[in-house]
Amino acid sequence: MLAVRADHAQQQLVARDLVGVKVEDGLLVEHEAVVGERGADAPGPGGGVGEAGGALAVGVCTARRRERGVNASRGRRPGRYREGVLLLDLHLHLLPGVDDGPEDEAASLIHAERLARDGVHEATVTPHVGHPWFPLDVATIPERTRALQAALDAAGIDLRLHPGGEIYPAAATTLGAAELDVIAHGPRGARWVLLEVPFAGIDEAYLAACAHIRELGFGLLIGHPERAVGFLRGGRERLREEIAAGALLQVNVCSLLGRQGPEALAGARMLVGEGHAAVLASDGHGGTRAHTLAAGPAAARRAGASVQHSRQLTGVNPRRLLQDGIPARALERPLAA
Numbered sequence: 001m002l003a004v005r006a007d008h009a010q011q012q013l014v015a016r017d018l019v020g021v022k023v024e025d026g027l028l029v030e031h032e033a034v035v036g037e038r039g040a041d042a043p044g045p046g047g048g049v050g051e052a053g054g055a056l057a058v059g060v061c062t063a064r065r066r067e068r069g070v071n072a073s074r075g076r077r078p079g080r081y082r083e084g085v086l087l088l089d090l091h092l093h094l095l096p097g098v099d100d101g102p103e104d105e106a107a108s109l110i111h112a113e114r115l116a117r118d119g120v121h122e123a124t125v126t127p128h129v130g131h132p133w134f135p136l137d138v139a140t141i142p143e144r145t146r147a148l149q150a151a152l153d154a155a156g157i158d159l160r161l162h163p164g165g166e167i168y169p170a171a172a173t174t175l176g177a178a179e180l181d182v183i184a185h186g187p188r189g190a191r192w193v194l195l196e197v198p199f200a201g202i203d204e205a206y207l208a209a210c211a212h213i214r215e216l217g218f219g220l221l222i223g224h225p226e227r228a229v230g231f232l233r234g235g236r237e238r239l240r241e242e243i244a245a246g247a248l249l250q251v252n253v254c255s256l257l258g259r260q261g262p263e264a265l266a267g268a269r270m271l272v273g274e275g276h277a278a279v280l281a282s283d284g285h286g287g288t289r290a291h292t293l294a295a296g297p298a299a300a301r302r303a304g305a306s307v308q309h310s311r312q313l314t315g316v317n318p319r320r321l322l323q324d325g326i327p328a329r330a331l332e333r334p335l336a337a
């Protein structure tokens with residue numbers, strides 16, 4: 001699909017990709033490209049998630065490029081940053097002292113500095129929500145995020161955060177719409193949340209958790225499906241209905257790097273190489289998992305993605321999910337006989 005907006009003579013046309021996923025047989029199979037524009041209606045530095053305007057993604061790239069130009073000599077690693085490449089991480093444990101991420105603010109700042117140095121300048125923070133090992137009041141996440149953002153700003157670290165959460169599957173059905181909305185992203189009518197898979201495998205309880213969230217009006221980004229035991233031996237088929245209902249898949253960079261074992265690696269390679277993944281995210285944990293999303297594009301290419309596809313997975317698609325959301329759709333089930 002190609003779409004062109006050229007009604008403002010002063011605006012400069014640039015190539016831009018949209019999430020544009022296509023579902024066949026319950027799995028994503030195609031990404032679409034469009035031609036967008038930037039210039040007069042581009043947002044200022046820092047972007048503006050949720051703001052209207054087709055030039056948002058490109059505008060943020062442009063703003064960041066200017067900022068990087070100013071900071072280009074400050075501590076970045078040669079070769080890690082490529083001009084104009086947007087990296088936006090939708091799965092990141094960066095809040096201090098709430099889960100198995102950084103234990104304190106100092107550790108958060110160390111990982112945040114690493115992110116910024118690697119060219120990751122925007123992220124959702126996704127502490128575990130409902131995990132029995134990490135009790136956390138969901139209502140505190142926005143304030144915790146604001147406090148960390150203030151610390152980042154004070155330290156001069158160029159990283160913009162959004163509050164979010166990674167929902168523990170077994171707890172999903174205990175969450176109400178108000179709690180989900182605290183950790184959801186996207187505009188009204190297309191709000192979505194991140195729901196991780198159970199490591200023990202995709203089962204009926206997990207599908208019930210997905211259904212609960214959808215019935216409350218939220219779309220789903222399914223976190224690291226490749227980490228569910230048996231994903232390539234029946235697990236992916238169990239997700240078909242959810243994907244057909246609009247759920248999107250988020251693959252971990254660390255899985256693609258082989259750090260979650262051979263089964264997760266094989267699953268991640270399949271999802272990326274065959275075009276089923278919508279997003280790559282780090283699932284980085286400040287303090288224990290130090291990789292960043294910057295490792296994602298090369299890892300995706302090793303899995304068979306093109307350069308363009310790798311950029312969609314690590315920057316363009318995450319941006320579109322924040323901007324446009326994921327509409328919740330009821331599953332269409334045949335009438336009982």
Ligand SMILES: [Fe+2]
Nearest residue numbers: 091093166283
């Ligand atoms: Fe996570």
